[in-house]
Amino acid sequence: MREDPDFGLRLKEVADKITVALDQLIPPASGPEADLMRAMRHAALANGKRMRPFFLLEAGAMFDAPEKSLLRTGAALECVHTYSMVHDDLPCMDDDDFRRGQPTVHKAFDEATAVLAGDALLTLAFKILASSETHDDPAVRAMLIERLADAAGARGMVGGQMIDMLEGASPRDLNTITRMQRLKTGALISYATEAAGIIGHAREPERNALAGFANDVGLAYQIADDLLDATGDEAEVGKPLRSDEAAGKANFVTLLGVEGARQRVRLLAAQAKEHLAIFRNKADILLQSVDFVLDRTR
Structure with a gap:
């Protein structure tokens, strides 16, 4: 299955718009806080698919x-999302050296700066949502803030992430991994579509x-990520692969096998498309996003 060129263009268009917005929201600074701002920009402006904002914008457009x-x-x-990656990459968590094709924040700067950059990105998120520039209805802003906090x-x-860190205490079975990923990865994807519904x-x-x-x-996306980790090319993906295998961690691929994981993604993709039937042709781009997730499993 090939990605629709219109979908690819739309994905890039949204990613570019989000990058421009972040560039304006995290301006360069001078003085004592300059390194902190540079670290925030290093993480937030790095190349990325911006899938969560993409789901939000496309759902909201309907x-x-x-x-x-x-x-x-x-x-x-x-x-x-970026703050979570900055913290996940720290030595006390996943201890990764590269993210989105560039050194992680704690490698490009230092561990303390990475912790503070993550903290600052998290607090900035709520400042953005609290601003009347985001929405003129305070009730809408309050709901957006409450749901993102959740x-x-x-x-x-x-x-x-905490469940992920408990691997040594209790080996993970399929139910545990599914719950972990619905929280760790799926919660922000769910927020994307929920926020679109709130605003719209x-x-x-x-x-x-x-x-x-x-x-x-969201779950299909994570299983596809596990498949990429197991079978992908590091130069193409832009971050270290086989990390779960190296750490001895179970994931969807280690428990289901490559083909079993691919079958699970196909099932979830079909269910995701069924949910969109209510929107008819208004959901064309979101339907194509499901095919994009499927393509990541090949």
């Missing part, structure tokens, strides 16, 4: 939500459909 609101919320979401916190992304004033059936889509495509 409801004719204001693009400025979607872009600023997408930038906030990317700040949280998605990023102990019952979301951070909770999933989606009806309950539409919000439920988006939640189902995000749940399935």
Whole structure:
């Protein structure tokens, strides 16, 4: 299955818009905080697919939500995602040296700067959402903040990372890995579509459909990531591979096998597409995003 050229262009267009927004939101600085700002920019402006903001913008477009609101919320979401990668790469976590084709923040700067850069990116996300520039309705802003806090916190992304760190205490089975990834990876993807519905004033059936889509495509995306880690090319992916294998960690591929993992992705992809049926042709780009996830498994 080949990626639709229109989808590829749209993916790049959204990524570029988010990068421009982040460039403006994290301006260069001079003085004592200059190194901190450089570290934040090093992480946030690095090349990336920006898939979470992409889901947010494309879902929001189905409801004719204001693009400025979607872009600023997408930038906030990317700040949280980037902070999580900066911290995950630290020696006390995954101890990775490269991310998105460049040295990780603790390698390009130092560990203390990496911790502080992650902290600053996280707090910046909530500043962005709290601003009236993001939305003129305080109730909408409050809901966006509350839901992102849930998605990023102990019952979301951070909770999933904690389960990941407990590998030595209790070997992971398929149920544990599925729960871990629904939190660690899936929570922010779910937030992307939930935020789109909040900004676009989606009806309950539409919000439920988006939640189902995000749940399935988020897990499919993580399994595809495990497949890339097991079978991909390091130069193409832009980060070290076989990391779980080197650490002796179980993942979807080690438990299901390569073909079993691919079958699971295909099943989840089919379910994700079914959730989008309610939107008819308005969901064409989101449907193509599911095919993009499938292509990552080859």
